[in-house]
Amino acid sequence: MSKVQNGGEQDYPAKIRQAAVALATWPGPIVIISHIDPDGDALGSTLALKRALDSLGKSTRLIIEPPRYLSFLVREGELSKPLSALPESCLLAVLDVEVGPRATGAPLAGAAKIVNIDHHGTNPRHGDLSVVQPSRAATAHMVKDLIDALGVAWTLELAEPCLTGILTDTGNFRFSNTSPEVLHAAGELIATGLDYVALTDRLQWRPQSYYPLLGKVMDTVEFPLGGLLALAQLTQAMRAEVGNGEDDSDDFVGIIRYAEGVKLAVLLKEKIPGQETKVSVRSRDGVSAQAVCLRLGGGGHVAAAGATIYADLATARRQVLAAAREELRDKGFTLKEDSARVVSGSQGD
Template sequence: MEVSIAYSAKLLKEANNIVLTAHVHPDGDALGSLLALNAYLSAQGKQVRMLLDDEIPRTFKFLSDWEKVKKPDSSESQADLLVVLDSSDLERIGKVRDAVKAPILNLDHHISNLKFADYWYIDSQAAATGEIIVKLFKEVDAIITPSMATALFTAIATDCGFFRFANTSAETLIFASELVAAGAKPHIISEHLDTKPRAVIEVLPKVLETLEIVDCGQSGQIATLTLRQEILANLRDETEGFINYPRNIEGVEIAIMFKEADNNIRVSLRSRSADVSQIALAFGGGGHARAAGCTVTEPLNIAKRLIIEAAKKQLAKGFKIE
């Protein structure tokens, strides 16, 4: 059932035992939204658990209470409400979907959302789920502490490229300003996010050596990076930002990064104006028009061929987003 922010607040108020979760491979929006909502609900005296079926990236371990996020275990537990954040598909929360039995409230901003929950509030115009949490806090007149403001600023800023991407709206900037007034410090947040381990910098030349360009004529170019397992072994999944290198090449319309795992290939898609969410959806993934992703259960060479062919078809449609 589609619900309003006010009804979402009502559901949270009526529930006492609440589980919060977000998608696997958590990014700044997922974690920032999760931690801020946990802080608010805990302050209201709720019994709150944060479950994620994945590790917390080193990059985000400056956020308060990240260590309270736990992995789901094999036992099944009950709750009054399971809140799924920043996830367009129930599969995206991994083992949490089977570990918790409760009505589901989904707060999300992905245009590809499958409306899988019992209750959902989806705002595809929001730059980040963090914006939805800000609206929720405004609805209930929540006091936003500096740590909550830091989490929410991180959520919003990371999902709109620190206010450089096309999803940045006037409301995005207003919310960011309010969060700074509440105690978020952008220079400290960006310092944490931009600092990389030495191993990441040292492996960058090897990553860039995998760059391939596919010329699609007047439609533009497709640029790819391929991260084999031997490269990823030294990175501990510290690959954030790599895809920006091919995306920023003059003439490139779609950038694709392939990450080789044991049994599948993780694919990240970025574009200037083509709708790459349609490519991701065709392979069971999702995301936004200019930033999407999926997982392909095929050998690397086949996965690359399939995704590149899909990207060519998307470019050939000539449909571009303003």
């Protein structure tokens, strides 16, 4: 694997101050983008940064297409359409993703300066100014540091998206990245007067069509590799049957991860039938979702990662089983050879 886990910044506070100065003193337009399939951290970190920069009188454009369940965070007119070319003398802020093909919304070429703020340890730092801090649980936590460095006064409009990003990436403070630091940062955000209970409640709302889809996906759960893996599939046909849109299934993989004995959980999502399958992976106990996804050409964090396989579901399933088997063996689990069974409810080998 060419991608290795990088350490954090030598002097993180100084790097954050540098980014704050670069943004605050930029005379031209600032375009803010994040990653494909934006989640709460992608939207929360970019929205908070845009609002903070707007309050300083900057000319900003935020280009992101949030999933429906997060759209309540966005005010009318705050988001812009994807750009085919960047405006002249523009600073491009790339958040929660490396400067590369997973960054979406605007071309990377043609930026006068690229500032990259990200907490993924695999980030190769291709920005003109890259601040990468894997010890931060969310990019939104880094944006909180950035807003503090900018000296912008905290308001509910800044705190709400920041906390949303933190809640998303820590699984509401249940994932292994839940540190005293991130809890402290969340406490400061809540101290702005933000209604924490209302926000966490609102973030769990799903359209009613979510529940029949959940039922269909749960019907596909299998436990191969000696029961160490939980694997489920979501097809376009299931979506069509229940009339469900594209964006509400992000937590399905988190549900099957709670099956007893499971070290790895995988959801295979059919994106384009026969051609493209999205893989979401979660893990526990030192087994690395990231290592599994790097083998599949994707990336992410140790406990939560993803990849896109340009093949049909059955092929993707085989590749995922092979990658999961390798990772489990690397971590010292003994596995019998697993036949490519697709029996629903199988206990595996």
